[in-house]
Structure formats: C-alpha cells, structure tokens
Amino acid sequence: VKNFKIKKLSEIKHENLIEFYSKVFRERDKRLINNFQWCYRNGYNNLEPIVIEIENQIIGHAGLIPVEFKINGKRNLAIWFTDFVILPEFRGKGYGEILTKEWMKLCPFQITFCNNASLRIFKKLGWKENLDFERIVIPINHFKFIPIIKRFNLNNISKNFKNLFTKKINKQSNFREFSLLEKKISHLVSLDNKKNMNKSAYVVRDENWFEWRLMKCPYRENIHLFEYENDILVAHSIKKDNLKRLNVVYCTSNSNSEIFKLLKLWSFDNDVDYIWYIQNKKILDKKLDIFSSKKKVNFAFFLNNNSLNQTLQNGIDLQAIDSDNDY
Numbered sequence: 001v002k003n004f005k006i007k008k009l010s011e012i013k014h015e016n017l018i019e020f021y022s023k024v025f026r027e028r029d030k031r032l033i034n035n036f037q038w039c040y041r042n043g044y045n046n047l048e049p050i051v052i053e054i055e056n057q058i059i060g061h062a063g064l065i066p067v068e069f070k071i072n073g074k075r076n077l078a079i080w081f082t083d084f085v086i087l088p089e090f091r092g093k094g095y096g097e098i099l100t101k102e103w104m105k106l107c108p109f110q111i112t113f114c115n116n117a118s119l120r121i122f123k124k125l126g127w128k129e130n131l132d133f134e135r136i137v138i139p140i141n142h143f144k145f146i147p148i149i150k151r152f153n154l155n156n157i158s159k160n161f162k163n164l165f166t167k168k169i170n171k172q173s174n175f176r177e178f179s180l181l182e183k184k185i186s187h188l189v190s191l192d193n194k195k196n197m198n199k200s201a202y203v204v205r206d207e208n209w210f211e212w213r214l215m216k217c218p219y220r221e222n223i224h225l226f227e228y229e230n231d232i233l234v235a236h237s238i239k240k241d242n243l244k245r246l247n248v249v250y251c252t253s254n255s256n257s258e259i260f261k262l263l264k265l266w267s268f269d270n271d272v273d274y275i276w277y278i279q280n281k282k283i284l285d286k287k288l289d290i291f292s293s294k295k296k297v298n299f300a301f302f303l304n305n306n307s308l309n310q311t312l313q314n315g316i317d318l319q320a321i322d323s324d325n326d327y
Contacts, residue, residue, distance in 0.1 A: 004052050004053060004095065006050055006051075006099070007053060009050070010042075017058075018034070018036075020061065025083070029327070035218040038217070039065075041065050041212055044066040044212075047107065049083070061083060062081070062099050063083030064081065064107075065323065065324060066080075067209070069204065070202055071308050072200055072307075079109070079111070080323050081103065081112035082323070101125075104125070104302065108304060110301065110303070112323075113133070113298065116298065119298045129301075130301070132299075132315060133298075136276070137274055137276055137295075138264070139274045139292065141271070141272070141273045144273045173262065174228055174229055175259065185214075192252065199317065201316045203318065214234070224237060229258075232252050233250070233251040233252075233259050234248075234249050244273050245276055246276070248275060248276070250319050254279070254283070277319075278320045280316070
C-alpha cells in the first residue's frame with residue numbers, strides 16, 4: 001500500500017471532483033454530477049463524503065447521505081453509504097477496506113442498499129441485514145417490451161395496440177397532479193407524520209428534509225406529485241433507451257391503495273412504459289400479475305445497539321426517495 005491521504009470533499013478542488021465523477025459515473029445525469037453537493041446533502045450535521053488520494057490523485061470515493069431516524073420515540077442521526085468506488089487499477093490492494101473503515105468513523109449509525117458482493121464485505125465488518133425489500137417493475141405498455149416492436153422502434157403500432165386496452169381516468173375522480181407551489185411543505189410533513197404515527201422506526205421527513213429532497217432537487221422538472229383524497233404520491237419520470245420509466249419514490253399509502261391504481265391509468269394516458277418502486281414485503285407482500293417482476297434488494301445497517309438492531313431487522317418502511325436509489 002502506497003502512502004495515501006483521506007480527505008473530505010470540501011478539501012478537494014471542485015474541478016478535480018467533477019473530473020473524477022465524470023470518469024467513474026459516466027452513465028449518470030450531468031445535472032447530478034454538477035450538483036453533487038445536493039446528492040450527498042453536503043454539510044448537514046457537518047457530514048460529507050470522503051475520498052482517498054495518492055500523490056494528489058483521487059483513487060477512491062465513499063459517498064454518504066445524512067438522514068435521521070426515529071426509533072422507539074428517539075431521533076438518531078444516520079448516514080447512507082453511497083457511491084463507493086475504487087479506480088480499477090487500485091483494486092485488490094487494500095484501499096477499499098481502508099476507505100470503508102475510515103467512512104465508518106463518520107457516524108455510529110450506518111445504512112445502505114447494496115449488491116451481494118458489498119453485502120458480504122459489510123457482514124465481515126459486523127453489519128446486520130434485512131432482506132425484506134424488493135424492487136418492483138410493473139409494465140404499463142406491454143407491447144413496448146415485445147422484441148420486434150422494441151427492435152424496430154415501432155412506436156405508432158405500440159400506441160395503437162395500447163389504446164385498445166386503456167381505461168381513462170374518471171374525470172369526476174379527485175385524483176390530480178399538482179405543483180410543489182400549490183402545497184406548503186408543512187402539509188406534506190403533516191401527512192407523513194400521520195402515516196408514521198404508529199410505527200416504531202421510520203425516517204424523519206421534516207420540513208428541512210422535504211426542502212432538500214424536493215424543492216432543491218436538480219431534476220425537479222421531472223418530478224410529478226399526485227394527490228387523491230388524503231394520500232400523496234411522488235414520482236420521477238426518466239426517459240432512456242426509448243423507454244419512459246416512472247419511479248414511484250414516495251407515497252403516503254401502500255401499493256395496494258387507490259392512488260396507485262389511478263397512477264397506472266395516468267401512466268397509460270401519458271405514454272409511460274413501466275412503473276418502478278421499492279417495497280418492504282413484510283409490510284406489504286403484494287401478489288403481482290404475470291407481467292410484473294420483482295427483485296430482492298439488500299438492506300444492511302450497522303449500529304452498536306442490540307435493541308435498535310432488532311427493531312430494524314423486524315421491519316422498517318423505507319422508500320426510494322430516502323436513499324440514492326432514484327438517481
């Protein structure tokens with residue numbers, strides 16, 4: 001192992017970070033690269049990601065997102081483990097373990113959604129796991145996934161077939177899309193508090209959190225907010241590879257609710273090809289139709305408190321908006 005330095009993001013020149021991010025996150029939206037401070041909620045509780053340098057070159061990065069949990073009535077500061085990367089030529093030399101251990105010193109309560117390889121590493125470092133989370137994909141425009149239509153980009157044929165099966169939203173329905181300017185953040189906070197009233201563990205989504213996550217979001221123009229009766233749903237539309245995806249990142253109700261059903265109809269009307277969201281099967285183990293699919297998502301956490309560890313293992317309602325799953 002060569003001589004290295006561990007540095008905070010604020011100690012690195014802005015242009016050097018942009019160059020590094022552009023190299024290692026090539027598929028990422030440029031709006032996110034240019035607004036990395038937002039991605040990591042930089043400075044909240046004086047927390048920020050760290051990098052490892054050798055001879056003034058960034059060779060590794062460990063991101064984070066600070067958030068607060070309320071567990072058994074007490075607020076706990078935690079950090080999401082995100083955007084961990086070591087440059088290929090420096091892998092297998094111990095730098096990843098060094099960086100991870102330095103990152104774990106930043107906050108005593110750590111959480112992550114991770115792949116199987118990362119989960120094995122975390123478990124060696126004493127992390128616990130909760131395997132109740134699933135990523136759900138629900139096709140809306142089934143014909144878009146037929147190989148010949150997808151291959152030759154026959155969008156008109158796809159739309160004509162789709163319209164045969166489309167049900168329109170009842171105009172008398174209270175379901176509607178609204179702007180962030182129409183509702184005060186305090187209204188969202190009030191609904192979220194009501195949703196979490198009887199839960200032993202949940203993410204604290206207060207005015208500061210909603211201000212950061214929605215109002216200051218770099219892709220705010222792609223955020224859709226819906227309401228139906230007393231429920232709110234937040235979705236993020238993404239168009240890539242000739243497919244339009246709608247990420248349901250937050251909802252005050254579960255995926256069996258009426259607002260979800262109405263969202264599917266809205267998606268038909270607005271040329272969405274499929275809907276994506278994350279759910280905890282322990283809270284709602286929903287049976288899917290034959291066209292939909294689900295995939296296990298690993299959730300791991302580190303906390304030196306046995307009773308709190310048990311609470312998290314028993315089940316917690318996390319949504320895509322809470323971590324970096326959506327971006």
